[in-house]
Amino acid sequence: MGLQKGTDKIWEALDLCKTNFEVLQVKWYDKRTPKEKQLAEKWIKNKPSKVKFLPIMKREELAKYFMFADAVLGQVRGLQGCIERQALFCKKPLVHYSNPEYKFVEDVEKIKKPFILNSNEPSEIAQIIDTIVESKENLDNLAAHGSEFVKIVDPSQIAHEWDEIFENYYNKFKKIERETSHLRLLLLRALYLIGNRLHYRKLKKIVEN
Numbered sequence: 001m002g003l004q005k006g007t008d009k010i011w012e013a014l015d016l017c018k019t020n021f022e023v024l025q026v027k028w029y030d031k032r033t034p035k036e037k038q039l040a041e042k043w044i045k046n047k048p049s050k051v052k053f054l055p056i057m058k059r060e061e062l063a064k065y066f067m068f069a070d071a072v073l074g075q076v077r078g079l080q081g082c083i084e085r086q087a088l089f090c091k092k093p094l095v096h097y098s099n100p101e102y103k104f105v106e107d108v109e110k111i112k113k114p115f116i117l118n119s120n121e122p123s124e125i126a127q128i129i130d131t132i133v134e135s136k137e138n139l140d141n142l143a144a145h146g147s148e149f150v151k152i153v154d155p156s157q158i159a160h161e162w163d164e165i166f167e168n169y170y171n172k173f174k175k176i177e178r179e180t181s182h183l184r185l186l187l188l189r190a191l192y193l194i195g196n197r198l199h200y201r202k203l204k205k206i207v208e209n
Contacts, residue, residue, distance in 0.1 A: 001040050002030035006076035006097070006120060008039075013076075013125035014048035019133040023073060024065060027053040066090045071132060071139060076120040078102075088150045093142035095128060113149065116142055 001007040007029075014023065025047075029040030047053070054065075059082070066072070072087035074080070074096030087094045097117040116128055132139045 001025070001028065001043055003036065003039060004030070004075075004077050004079065005081075007043055009076050009120055009122050009125065010073065011043060011046075011048055011051075012122035013129065014050050016122060016126035017050065017129050017133075018126075019130045021050060021070075021129075021133050023048075023051045024054055024069070025051050026056060026062075028056050062086070063090075066092055071095060071142070073129070076117065076125060078120065088146045091143055091147045093132060093139050094146050095125070095132070095142075097125075 027044070029036070029043070031037040031040060044053070062083070063086075066087065067090075069092060071093040072083065072095070074084040074087065074094055076097040078097060078099035080096070080098055080102075084094060084096050094115065095117065096115045097120040098113055098115045116132075117125060132142060
């Protein structure tokens with residue numbers, strides 16, 4: 001729970017929903033400032049009747065809840081976190097609002113994001129939730145669109161694209177920053193590829209060159 005996650009809007013939306021369902025929410029909240037802690041305590045005290053709190057757990061334990069959940073209710077403030085990505089990888093329908101200014105691009109073509117919310121107004125969030133609760137077809141379609149989206153922007157592909165950008169930059173400028181020594185440059189490239197964990201074979205090529 002947190003203001004930047006849109007918990008205030010989600011709470012209001014859940015009170016507007018007309019269908020019958022239950023939301024499982026880990027009793028964890030942002031508490032970086034006194035204001036955040038105060039807001040969280042207010043949300044806990046005045047939670048919607050549809051919300052059931054779960055005890056704080058390790059992130060790895062969330063997987064078992066993903067297995068039987070019908071859908072995942074993500075952030076609605078415009079950002080995207082680990083929970084949203086994990087839901088898509090688990091092929092779960094995701095109710096989530098993503099800022100339209102954040103674009104995913106593949107081969108110069110903009111990829112249409114599968115997130116069903118066009119705004120983060122509580123009334124629309126409530127309407128969308130009711131729609132997928134009432135219709136298994138809508139639920140399945142949402143899951144299918146999210147799954148296809150993950151295939152396009154999977155981490156391995158993104159890591160590979162970053163690797164290409166790095167190598168193209170090096171091939172063009174022969175350095176990463178001003179006055180970079182050849183030895184340090186080799187070390188930086190090696191550390192980058194080790195951290196990447198996807199291109200170990202290229203280490204041999206670096207050493208040979």
